Structures are given as structure tokens and as C-alpha cells.
Amino acid sequence: MTDFSAGAAWVILLAASALCVTALALQHRYLREKHREPSSETWFKAREKKERGDFRRRFKRRVAINFHEDEFELECGHRYPATDKEPRPEYDCRECLDAWVKAEVRAGR
Numbered sequence: 218m219t220d221f222s223a224g225a226a227w228v229i230l231l232a233a234s235a236l237c238v239t240a241l242a243l244q245h246r247y248l249r250e251k252h253r254e255p256s257s258e259t260w261f262k263a264r265e266k267k268e269r270g271d272f273r274r275r276f277k278r279r280v281a282i283n284f285h286e287d288e289f290e291l292e293c294g295h296r297y298p299a300t301d302k303e304p305r306p307e308y309d310c311r312e313c314l315d316a317w318v319k320a321e322v323r324a325g326r
């Protein structure tokens with residue numbers, strides 16, 4: 218009986234340690250990815266893509282966010298501050314650009 222309890226205690230201790238190590242490893246990876254900066258090449262490529270119009274999205278509808286201000290919803294679902302009185306047919310979507318840059322960073326570029 219004593220042997221069994223000691224064995225069970227060891228199993229629990231090992232399982233708990235394994236869990237801690239896994240949690241630490243995951244946290245480490247998460248923090249590393251979060252703080253990794255995009256490379257110079259990534260920014261150059263992002264600029265090129267923007268010039269080509271890769272982040273240009275069609276205006277979909279105007280959305281009032283409060284009594285005074287509107288936002289323009291774009292076809293991608295992201296919103297653009299309504300700086301123009303009349304919406305232009307297309308806008309460069311900053312959030313789509315950011316998403317692309319983040320994906321590049323995640324891919325290690």
C-alpha cells in the first residue's frame with residue numbers, strides 16, 4: 218500500500234512537472250513571436266504590394282460609430298475612419314496590410 222502511494226505520488230509529480238515545462242515552452246514561443254519585428258525585406262515587400270494595390274479594398278457601406286462620427290466599412294470587413302465627406306470607391310486597407318505583415322513575421326520572414 219505504501220509502495221503504491223509513493224508510486225502514485227511520483228506519477229502526479231512527474232505529470233505536474235511535464236505540464237509546467239509545456240506551459241513555459243508555449244509561453245516562451247508566444248512571447249518570442251509576439252515581439253519579433255518584421256524584417257527590412259518585409260517592409261519593402263509591403264510597400265511594393267501597397268503600390269501595386271494589393272491592399273486596395275472597395276467601399277461597402279458607411280457605419281455611424283457614435284453621434285458625430287462615421288466609419289467606412291470596406292469589402293474585407295475592416296473599417297476605415299471616414300475622413301472624406303463622400304466615400305471614395307476604394308481605400309488602402311491598413312488592417313489587411315498589418316495582417317499580411319504579421320503573417321510574414323509568423324512565417325519567419
Ligand SMILES: [Zn+2]
Nearest residue numbers: 293295310313
Ligand atoms: Zn481589410
